[in-house]
Amino acid sequence: MDILSDAVKRIHPSASNTASQLARELREQGKDVIALSAGEPDFDTPEHIKQAAIVAMQQGQTKYPPVAGIPALREAIKTRLLRDYQLHYESNEIIVSNGAKQVIANALLASLNPGDEVIIPAPYWVSYPDMVAMCGGTPVTVQGQESDGFKLTAAVLERAITPRTKWLMFNSPSNPTGAVYTQDELQALTAVLHRHPQVWIITDDIYDNLIYDDGIAVTLPQVDAALKSRILLVNGVSKSYAMTGWRVGYGAGPAVLINAMLKLQGQTTSGVCSIAQWAAVAALSGQQAFLNDWRESFRTRRNFVADQLNAAPGLRCLVPQGAFYVYCCCEGLIGKSTPDGQMIRKDKDFTDALLHAEGVAVVHGEAFGLAPYFRVSYAASMAELAEACARIQRFCVSLS
Structure with a gap:
């Protein structure tokens, strides 16, 4: 057997x-x-972040945390998204998970049915196709070209969308290429997405603090507010704050999706380590110099x-x-x-x-x-x- x-x-x-x-x-x-x-x-990990974890332990912040994340961290996430992207989210539109990877897996598991397609621009982070397949969906790879800086173009996206397309998986700055999309490039993609209202978007912004040569971080819901109700913004503290081992990621998106993701997380891992969450509060809210x-x-x-x-x-x-x-x-x-x-x-x-x-x-x-x-x-x-x-x-x- x-x-x-x-x-x-x-x-x-x-x-x-x-x-x-x-x-x-x-x-x-x-x-x-x-x-x-x-x-x-x-x-x-910067010292002030480690000290916040020590203080949290000393103050007894060692019990089960809320599945969605401690209120202080969700507030810090809301403040960060408003400060850096002028994006407003309510507390019930925020989830804290064990790394950005769990945020993405929760979203896919909560939304995919057999036959649903997920468009994944290549080169892609190695886990995207396997997470889609694990959750019963069909990964649809679209090839980026070195001549285009490995970026997804509007024409390629348009050709890839079918009536079965459920999600577009999007990542900027990119792992593995380091490609960064400009606002004009993002607007070209959002114009295509407006023509296909069945397509939701996961924007993986985990490297958004690591842009060089006077580049500016821009995220899809910031570019086109009308699409915000179909976008799950994914981020975390691992890359920007050298906190890979702390395992704190977060998602911001429509409450109907976040609630479904919470239901799954409540029956799998429950809340993220309470001490790591207080460290993440210090990371997002503390000095950034x-x-x-x-x-x-x-x-x-x-x-x-x-x-x-x-x-x-x-x-x-x-x-x-x-x-x-x-x-x-x-x-x-x-x-x-x-x-x-x-x-x-x-x-x-x-x-x-x-x-x-x-x-x-x-x-x-x-x-x-x-x-x-x-x-x-x-x-x-x-x-x-x-x-x-x-x-x-x-x-x-x-x-x-």
Whole structure:
């Protein structure tokens, strides 16, 4: 008798998690490995945020929290969205979950029926298609082009929509490409969405504080207020505040959807860790000046990594506008062989051979829906990045 459900058979392990775990295991074996596979800032959580957690514990804030999130955090989220985007939400339009990933999973599970389609622009975050499949929906991938900066265009979106389309999954700044949509580009997409009222939108804004070169964060409900009743805005504190392990994400959207998501969360995880929620209050409500220093550090690293990868034979990459990833094309190396005779037939062959030969862990592009590419996270020290890029260049030179 097969114990496994059809739902779990439809999904695959996360490629980025798998690459990071393999890097950890190799390090534990004593191997010299530089891991540029995880989507995690290398900065420590700021001290005032950690102190808020300590105070919360000392004050006895250690009981079961409300499923939707503690009132103070929902107020902080409302204030943040009003301050930064001029978007007003009521408390019953806010949910706090165990990371932005749970917000998205809750929304899909609460809304998808068999046959419902979800449009996912590629390259995409590795979990999007699997979450859709797990929840019984059909992921519909639409390919972005490097010539368009990997961005979804209005024409491509129009062609992808069918009567069965339930959701558009949207992400800016993008993981894995770092692409950032302008207001004009977003307006072109919203014009299409107005013609298809059955389509709801998940806008994953988790990297919105990490935009460079005088770029400005713009979110879909801010661009077109008339679509706000069909948009779930997803965000969290993981990337902006180096709080990946605290597991606090949030969603803002129509009450009918939020209530359904609360029903699911109440029967699965219930509320998010109370101590982590008080830390998130401090993150959203406290001083934000350090973000400027972090952005400048990331910008410097981005420029260095892009320059170094573009200098490697057979590689090319765009300079990303946001997040902390470079999405690099290795098309020029397909068909070549390693010194020990291993043929590079696809991007995963490249990333596997790079890890074996030089101890650099990156994630192959096929996992993000567009090959032959690979993703490099530059959320690492300059020393690590310099060494990793030197190893990548050496590896590329070794191919024949």
